[in-house]
Each structure stands twice: as C-alpha cells, then as structure tokens.
Amino acid sequence: MARAMPELQLAISDFLLKLQRRQIEGSFDSAKHTVLLLRQVIVQHRASHSGQASSFIDAVKTVGARLVAASPIELAVGNVVRRVLHIIREEEVSIANNTEDEGETTFDSDDNNNSDDDGLPVLSAAVLAAANRNVLRAPSLHNLLESAVIPAVAIVSSSSAGDSEERSRSSEKNSKGWKLKHSIIEGINELLEDINNNHAQIAEQALEHIHQNEVILTLGHSRTLLQFLREAKKKRSFEVFVAEGAPRYLGHTLAKELAALNLQTTLITDSAVFAMMSRVDMVIIGAHAVMANGGVIAPTGLHMVALAARRHAVPFVVLAGMYKLCPLYPHNPYVLVNEMKSLSQILEHEESMEYIDAALNVPDLLAMNPSFDYIPPELVSLFITDMGGHNPSYIYRLVAEYYSPEDHSLE
Amino acid sequence: MCYVTRTSALEYEDIEVGKARLIERGEQIGDISLKARKTIAMLGQDFIRDGSTILTHGFSRVVLSILKLAAANKKHFSVVCTEGRPDSTGLQMAKEMVAIGVPITLIIDSAVAYTMESVDMLLVGADGVVESGGIINMIGTYQAAMVARSMNKPVYVAAESYKFARMYPLDQKAMFPSSRQVDFHYPLPSAVQVEFSSRDYTPPQYLTLLFTDLGVFTPSAVSDELIQLYL
Numbered sequence: 001m002a003r004a005m006p007e008l009q010l011a012i013s014d015f016l017l018k019l020q021r022r023q024i025e026g027s028f029d030s031a032k033h034t035v036l037l038l039r040q041v042i043v044q045h046r047a048s049h050s051g052q053a054s055s056f057i058d059a060v061k062t063v064g065a066r067l068v069a070a071s072p073i074e075l076a077v078g079n080v081v082r083r084v085l086h087i088i089r090e091e092e093v094s095i096a097n098n099t100e101d102e103g104e105t106t107f108d109s110d111d112n113n114n115s116d117d118d119g120l121p122v123l124s125a126a127v128l129a130a131a132n133r134n135v136l137r138a139p140s141l142h143n144l145l146e147s148a149v150i151p152a153v154a155i156v157s158s159s160s161a162g163d164s165e166e167r168s169r170s171s172e173k174n175s176k177g178w179k180l181k182h183s184i185i186e187g188i189n190e191l192l193e194d195i196n197n198n199h200a201q202i203a204e205q206a207l208e209h210i211h212q213n214e215v216i217l218t219l220g221h222s223r224t225l226l227q228f229l230r231e232a233k234k235k236r237s238f239e240v241f242v243a244e245g246a247p248r249y250l251g252h253t254l255a256k257e258l259a260a261l262n263l264q265t266t267l268i269t270d271s272a273v274f275a276m277m278s279r280v281d282m283v284i285i286g287a288h289a290v291m292a293n294g295g296v297i298a299p300t301g302l303h304m305v306a307l308a309a310r311r312h313a314v315p316f317v318v319l320a321g322m323y324k325l326c327p328l329y330p331h332n333p334y335v336l337v338n339e340m341k342s343l344s345q346i347l348e349h350e351e352s353m354e355y356i357d358a359a360l361n362v363p364d365l366l367a368m369n370p371s372f373d374y375i376p377p378e379l380v381s382l383f384i385t386d387m388g389g390h391n392p393s394y395i396y397r398l399v400a401e402y403y404s405p406e407d408h409s410l411e
Numbered sequence: 412m413c414y415v416t417r418t419s420a421l422e423y424e425d426i427e428v429g430k431a432r433l434i435e436r437g438e439q440i441g442d443i444s445l446k447a448r449k450t451i452a453m454l455g456q457d458f459i460r461d462g463s464t465i466l467t468h469g470f471s472r473v474v475l476s477i478l479k480l481a482a483a484n485k486k487h488f489s490v491v492c493t494e495g496r497p498d499s500t501g502l503q504m505a506k507e508m509v510a511i512g513v514p515i516t517l518i519i520d521s522a523v524a525y526t527m528e529s530v531d532m533l534l535v536g537a538d539g540v541v542e543s544g545g546i547i548n549m550i551g552t553y554q555a556a557m558v559a560r561s562m563n564k565p566v567y568v569a570a571e572s573y574k575f576a577r578m579y580p581l582d583q584k585a586m587f588p589s590s591r592q593v594d595f596h597y598p599l600p601s602a603v604q605v606e607f608s609s610r611d612y613t614p615p616q617y618l619t620l621l622f623t624d625l626g627v628f629t630p631s632a633v634s635d636e637l638i639q640l641y642l
Contacts, residue, residue, distance in 0.1 A: 292627075292629075293619075293620065293629055294629070329620065329627050331457050331458050331460070393629060393631035394631070395629075396628065396629050396631065396632040396635075397632070397635065400632075400635075405626055
C-alpha cells in the first residue's frame with residue numbers, strides 16, 4: 001500500500017487535533033472537513049494494481065478509524081467515512097459491470113473476504129453477516145434449482161476470476177485503475193455537494209409540512225430548522241415557540257433570528273414545554289445524528305419534549321441531512337453516545353469550590369452536564385431528510401442504500 | 412425442509428444420486444445453521460451489558476449461543492427463564508446456564524409480568540419469522556412480548572435467516588396447527604375442553620430488533636430481506 005505524503009499526514013494530524021480539542025464541533029462541520037480530508041487521501045493514494053479498490057478501502061479505513069477515535073461523539077465523521085467506503089465499493093462494482101466478467105469479479109471480492117475469514121479467527125460479526133449474504137444464503141430459491149451445488153459455484157468462479165483478473169490487469173492496467181480513482185473522486189464530490197446543499201434541500205419541503213396559522217415548537221438552535229422556517233415564512237404565516245435550551249441557551253439566539261425574519265416568536269423556559277404543548281400544532285427539531293433503528297441523538301432536553309408531544313398527540317418532526325444517518329444500532333442508547341460538557345455552563349467556578357469538603361478535597365455537590373439525549377423511534381412521527389420525508393420504520397432502507405454492511409466496523 | 416428437497420436431482424432416474432444429493436443438502440444446512448448461530452451470537456452479545464438481567468422464554472440454541480458468547484467475553488449478567496410448560500424448556504435452560512456459570516432464576520410462566528420490572532430485556536428465539544416482521548415461537552412468547560412492550564423493555568429476537576417464511580398471519584388461528592399434549596396432573600371431567608396449541612404468533616409492533624445472520628434488523632426490514640431471499 002502506498003505511503004501517505006507528508007503533507008497529507010500533516011493534514012490528518014491537524015484535523016485529528018481539531019477534533020480532539022472540539023475546535024471542530026457539530027455534524028455539519030465535522031462531516032464537511034472529513035469529506036475534504038478523505039478526498040485528499042484518495043487523490044494522493046497511489047494504489048497497487050492488484051485489487052485496486054481494496055487498497056483504497058484500506059487507506060480510507062485506516063484514516064477513518066483514527067478520525068472516529070478522536071471524537072466518538074461526532075457520529076457524522078464515521079458516517080462520512082462509511083459513505084466513502086460504500087462509494088468505493090459501488091464504483092468498483094459498476095466499473096466491473098461495464099467491462100467484462102461481471103459476476104465473477106464481484107464473487108472474487110467476496111471470496112477475498114471469505115479467505116480472509118479463514119485466516120483470522122476473530123472477525124467482526126458485520127463482515128461475517130455480509131459474507132453470509134453472498135455465500136451462505138442458500139435459500140435463495142433461484143439458486144436452489146441449479147444443478148451445480150452453491151458453494152462450488154463460488155469456488156469455481158474464484159479460480160476463473162483469478163485468471164480473468166490477470167488478463168485484464170495486464171491489458172488495461174492503467175486505464176482501469178485511473179477510471180476507478182476518477183469515479184471515486186466524482187462520487188466524493190457528489191457527496192460533498194449533497195452535504196453542502198442539505199439545508200436547502202430540506203427547506204424545499206417546508207411548504208408541504210407547515211400550514212397557515214400553525215403553532216410550531218422547538219428547543220435550542222438548529223441551522224436546518226432556521227432555513228426550514230425561513231422558507232416556509234415566504235408563503236405562510238405561523239408562529240413559533242422556542243424553548244431556551246439550558247444551559248447553553250441557544251434558544252435565545254434562534255428566537256432573535258426568527259424575530260428578525262418577522263416571525264411571531266415566543267421564548268419559553270424548558271420547564272414550560274409541557275404546559276405550552278396543548279397549544280402547539282407541531283414540534284420540529286434538528287438532530288445531531290439518526291441511528292439505524294430510527295432513534296435520534298439530539299441536544300439534551302429533547303427527549304422530554306418528545307414525550308410531552310406524544311402525550312398531547314402532537315406530531316414530532318425531525319430534520320436531518322443524510323450525512324447524519326448512522327448505520328449503527330444503539331446498544332446502550334442512554335449511556336453510550338453522550339458527552340459530558342464542562343460544568344462551567346452550570347456552576348460558576350467559585351460556587352462549585354464552596355461545596356468541596358476542604359478536609360478531603362472531595363466535592364459534596366456534583367454537577368453533570370450531558371450534551372445529548374436519545375429519543376427512541378416510537379416518539380418520532382416523521383424524518384425530513386434531503387432525500388424526502390420518511391417514517392422512522394423506513395430508516396433501515398436508507399441505511400442499506402447508502403452504507404455497506406462490511407463497513408460497520410472500521411477496524 | 413424445502414431447501415433440502417427442492418433440487419432438480421430428484422428428477423433424475425437414479426435413486427442413489429437423488430439420495431446422495433438429499434443427504435448432501437441436509438449436511439449443508441446443518442453447516443449453514445452452525446455458522447449462522449456464530450454470527451448471531453457475535454451480533455447479539457453486543458446488546459448484553461454488564462449488570463443486565465435477561466428474561467428468556469423457551470429453549471433456543473441461538474439464544475443459548477448468544478448468552479454463552481457473552482459469558483465467555485466476561486460480561487456479568489443474570490438470566491431469568493420461564494418454566495415453559497408444557498415443554499419444560501426452563502429446566503433445560505437452567506442446566507445450561509449453570510454449566511456456563513451465569514446466575515439463573517426460574518419463574519413460573521404466570522410470573523412474567525411480576526418479574527418484568529426487574530429485567531432489562533426479553534430475549535427469545537423464533538421457530539419462524541413471518542413477512543410482517545412478527546415471529547412464531549413457543550406459546551407464551553406473545554404474552555411476554557406484550558408485557559415487555561407495555562413496560563418499555565426491549566424485545567430482541569434471535570433467528571437465522573432460513574427461518575424467514577412467506578406467510579402473513581392475521582390472527583393466532585392463521586398458522587398451521589401444532590399441538591402438544593398438556594398434562595394437568597389430575598383427572599379432568601370429560602366435558603372439559605383443553606387448548607392444545609404449542610405455538611403463538613407475536614405481531615411486529617411488540618418486537619424491537621431481530622438478530623439474524625444477515626445482520627440486525629428492525630421488524631419492518633424483514634419483508635425487504637424476504638423479498639431478496641425469494642427472488
């Protein structure tokens with residue numbers, strides 16, 4: 001595998017540092033920077049000629065694993081890495097389809113996985129599941145009626161694929177490799193464009209969902225929501241309740257921005273959400289991430305808002321760009337994906353010092369400041385993404401479309 | 412079964428060839444089943460956290476493999492299993508748990524709601540997974556899933572992909588009848604009718620996730636997978 005250039009290494013370390021120091025925060029910024037970095041990785045990657053795509057995949061995986069480890073809470077980073085891996089795999093398949101030996105080449109890459117399985121005793125379950133899809137999934141009735149036994153088909157094609165690989169390699173070495181790299185970069189550029197346009201794409205759907213004289217409730221601040229409401233304001237008149245979103249009070253910023261748009265805005269405390277919910281027609285929020293089961297990672301306080309909305313039968317709508325969709329399932333949703341922020345947002349330093357027992361130097365008063373809430377899929381009515389509006393039960397389809405199961409684990 | 416018998420070899424004149432092919436297919440499915448259980452165990456054991464209590468109903472080798480792998484990975488958890496009348500599945504499960512050193516509590520089937528508040532999840536296997544995303548499993552599963560849902564406990568199902576079936580039951584009677592003699596341990600008057608069925612259907616809204624060898628799915632994803640399988 002080709003060595004990364006020194007300036008690439010510098011760019012990677014620079015980004016890692018920024019992630020660790022939380023200088024780059026938020027899904028949008030993290031996603032954008034990750035895409036740019038991965039594009040650089042691909043551009044500067046000088047692949048070996050055998051198994052072209054797998055060397056790109058390895059390069060992206062290595063960098064990706066480091067990025068994810070730097071800031072596990074920024075799920076968008078992992079999402080983008082997996083999107084790029086999926087793009088690489090897709091481009092490889094479509095190029096193989098366009099040249100000769102369509103099925104054999106795909107079998108070849110799967111058999112590479114299988115032969116790796118035999119070598120490495122401990123393999124991630126997701127990789128095995130993906131391998132199972134292709135070889136062990138015997139009950140496909142289409143295959144059952146073949147006279148040749150199914151595993152034999154896989155073995156036979158691997159040997160013939162090996163020969164065809166040799167032939168194609170020697171004859172169209174450079175053009176095939178260049179084509180792959182070029183199409184991967186094209187795919188990444190499309191991804192970057194999607195990320196940049198996601199707010200606009202989501203906002204386009206605003207008029208379908210917000211009706212005349214409706215009352216909308218939200219908590220905290222969301223860029224996507226601001227653009228969404230701005231778009232709806234052009235043709236509808238409605239009013240907005242903004243809960244302030246302690247302890248960061250970003251709701252104050254949103255309220256001012258909405259008022260500047262001449263929208264009737266009311267600012268309320270977080271505790272007043274339940275009291276006001278009976279007057280509200282719809283709750284719309286922005287998400288930090290969406291998990292594969294349709295669960296939502298959102299700023300703290302939003303689970304309570306979702307419960308209040310469910311209690312009053314108010315639709316709970318989540319706005320999320322596709323880069324926020326994470327192919328992972330929350331194993332331990334209320335604990336796993338959360339970050340404790342600095343206590344200075346809650347208590348002044350002098351105040352907290354008062355409560356430290358001087359003799360033992362142990363604080364009597366503890367303050368916790370989690371950043372995120374997990375909202376289970378049952379409480380969400382609708383997801384509005386840049387690819388349209390979807391039910392939470394449909395999220396698995398989007399995951400299957402944009403991600404490959406082999407990439408769930410980045411090790 | 413259809414996997415084993417659906418082969419063009421059966422159209423051959425030679426009975427020996429047909430026989431050999433059937434045996435071969437049978438062994439293949441045994442192999443596939445074993446590998447599938449390993450994959451499911453790896454996927455499922457992620458959901459078992461330290462200090463959790465798992466309620467299980469019925470005896471499933473797939474569930475057993477998940478619990479064995481979690482125990483082998485040094486996770487500390489405990490298991491509550493139902494007696495499982497009339498099959499006495501509880502006894503089998505209890506023996507297995509003792510063998511791997513996991514604390515096990517046995518409860519009678521009626522005590523499911525009573526214990527549900529102190530467990531963290533319900534984990535069951537399945538005899539069949541149907542098109543709606545629901546499951547067919549030992550009788551009592553529907554009950555347990557309903558209680559779990561009403562108390563907001565996740566219900567996880569572990570099933571291999573060859574258990575996916577192209578049926579869409581609309582009620583409990585829509586399945587093939589499967590009966591099991593129940594011994595009530597005392598003589599019943601002859602006029603008393605006894606309900607014999609040994610399987611029930613749990614609709615998808617009571618299930619949280621399904622662990623299969625093709626990956627982890629929400630119940631709504633099952634029909635998609637089914638279409639791909641039967642294409």
